[in-house]
Structures are given as structure tokens and as C-alpha cells.
Amino acid sequence: MGRLQLPWYGKLKNYKPAKKMIQTLADTPDYLVEVFSVGPLQCNCTLIVHKPTRQATIIDAGGDAEWLLHRLFMVHGVENLVQVWHSHAHFDHFMASEALRQATQTTLHLHKADAPLWDMLPEQCQRYNIPLPEDKTAPPDAWLSEGQPLVFASGVEGVTLPAVGKCLHTPGHTPGSSCVHMPSLNVLVAGDTLFRGSIGRTDLWGGSDKKIEQSVKGRLLKLDAPEDMAVVTGHGQLTTLGFEQRHNILMR
Ligand SMILES: [Zn+2]
Numbered sequence: 423m424g425r426l427q428l429p430w431y432g433k434l435k436n437y438k439p440a441k442k443m444i445q446t447l448a449d450t451p452d453y454l455v456e457v458f459s460v461g462p463l464q465c466n467c468t469l470i471v472h473k474p475t476r477q478a479t480i481i482d483a484g485g486d487a488e489w490l491l492h493r494l495f496m497v498h499g500v501e502n503l504v505q506v507w508h509s510h511a512h513f514d515h516f517m518a519s520e521a522l523r524q525a526t527q528t529t530l531h532l533h534k535a536d537a538p539l540w541d542m543l544p545e546q547c548q549r550y551n552i553p554l555p556e557d558k559t560a561p562p563d564a565w566l567s568e569g570q571p572l573v574f575a576s577g578v579e580g581v582t583l584p585a586v587g588k589c590l591h592t593p594g595h596t597p598g599s600s601c602v603h604m605p606s607l608n609v610l611v612a613g614d615t616l617f618r619g620s621i622g623r624t625d626l627w628g629g630s631d632k633k634i635e636q637s638v639k640g641r642l643l644k645l646d647a648p649e650d651m652a653v654v655t656g657h658g659q660l661t662t663l664g665f666e667q668r669h670n671i672l673m674r
């Protein structure tokens with residue numbers, strides 16, 4: 423599971439990746455965290471590499487599947503894309519997910535409350551006039567839930583690595599919107615729940631003003647974390663927890 427399927431090695435060898443701005447949020451002996459924007463709406467995609475075991479996790483594969491595969495397997499020498507997590511099921515955050523699953527047999531993970539949205543991919547694409555992905559997107563493999571740890575396998579029997587992060591269920595932008603908090607790397611992946619100085623829209627399928635306020639003001643901005651913790655927003659400029667605690671629209 424998670425290994426690049428054979429035909430892809432040939433394809434990727436000749437692949438010329440488009441230039442993208444890449445932000446490195448953490449680079450420790452054990453982990454690398456990179457963010458870049460992908461897909462038709464330039465969603466911020468997060469790549470987490472566990473260096474000692476050459477495993478990776480992606481959060482929000484919003485598009486550019488070949489670029490992602492090239493980055494993982496050719497640039498970083500990853501051997502195993504173990505999972506793809508999703509902050510929510512708006513189309514612009516999972517357009518490349520099925521292609522990654524086909525190419526590597528990785529597993530796709532989503533909060534169950536967004537399952538109906540995932541199934542509405544064709545309607546979502548139609549509404550925004552975006553062509554559907556080539557491969558028909560099948561349901562996720564597993565459901566994310568509050569507190570679920572993000573953990574890599576040690577590869578050694580009986581040895582468990584400490585979790586590098588955990589899922590926070592933060593509904594509002596969508597019913598299943600979730601963040602990934604990685605305290606040891608000082609990173610919070612917020613999806614479309616939090617933007618620099620602002621919050622996600624709530625006028626789409628299942629959005630709720632009340633819930634996003636509870637999630638952001640009542641939860642994310644109260645995290646017991648350093649002010650300089652990097653926050654990966656869903657699109658555009660990244661931010662920090664401290665900046666949002668002072669300047670977020672909900673704090674004015
Ligand atoms: Zn969204």
C-alpha cells in the first residue's frame with residue numbers, strides 16, 4: 423500500500439514539473455513539511471515526509487497529481503505515500519486524490535460528515551465549470567474523527583512512532599471540516615476554516631456561521647500553542663496563530 427505502481431516510474435522520469443512556490447514549514451531530522459498550491463483553485467496542499475522511513479502523508483490533494491507524484495517519489499525519494507487526508511470535501515481539495523490512489527494504492531481519509539459532499543463531486547465541478555477528474559472518484563477508504571492521531575509506521579515490529587499530529591473536527595465551513603494540529607512541528611493545517619485575518623465562507627452546502635465561529639474563536643484561536651505556530655490556510659497566504667489571535671475578523 424502506498425508504493426508507486428510500476429508504469430509510473432517511466433512516466434515520471436520524463437515528467438517536467440512546473441515551477442511552483444514551495445514553502446518549507448518544518449525540516450527536522452525526522453520530518454519535512456512543505457506547502458504549495460495545486461489544482462484549479464490553487465488550494466494549499468501540505469506534504470509531510472517522515473525521513474527515516476521514507477513515508478509520506480498528503481493533506482488536500484486539490485489537483486496536479488503528476489506534479490505531486492514527481493515531488494514525492496522523484497524529488498524526495500519517498501517510498502510510500504501512506505495516506506491522503508482531507509480538510510473537507512469541496513472539490514478543489516480532492517481533485518487529485520483518486521489519481522494518487524490509482525497510482526500508489528494509498529488510502530483516502532475524510533470526516534464522515536462530509537461524505538455527502540464527496541459524493542457530489544460532479545455537481546460541485548459543474549457549478550464551478552471545472553472538468554471532472556479523469557478517474558471516477560470512488561468513496562474515501564476511511565473516516566477521520568476528532569482526536570485521531572496522524573502517525574507513521576515504524577517499520578519495526580513492536581515499535582510505534584509517536585503521533586506527529588491529530589485531527590481536530592472544526593465544522594462550519596462544511597459539516598465535516600477538520601484541521602490537523604502538529605504541535606511538535608509547530609504547524610496547524612486549517613483548510614478553508616481559517617484564512618489570514620478571516621474565516622471560510624459558510625454559504626455553500628451545509629455551512630454554518632454559528633459552527634465556524636465556535637470552531638475558530640472557541641477552539642483554534644484558543645489552542646495551547648506558540649504564537650508563531652504556522653497556519654496553513656485553504657488558499658492564498660499562510661498565517662500564524664498569534665496573528666489570528668490579534669487580527670482575525672472574529673476577534674475584532
Ligand atoms: Zn472549501
Ligand SMILES: [Zn+2]
Pocket residue numbers: 463465512514515614656657
Ligand atoms: Zn477551498
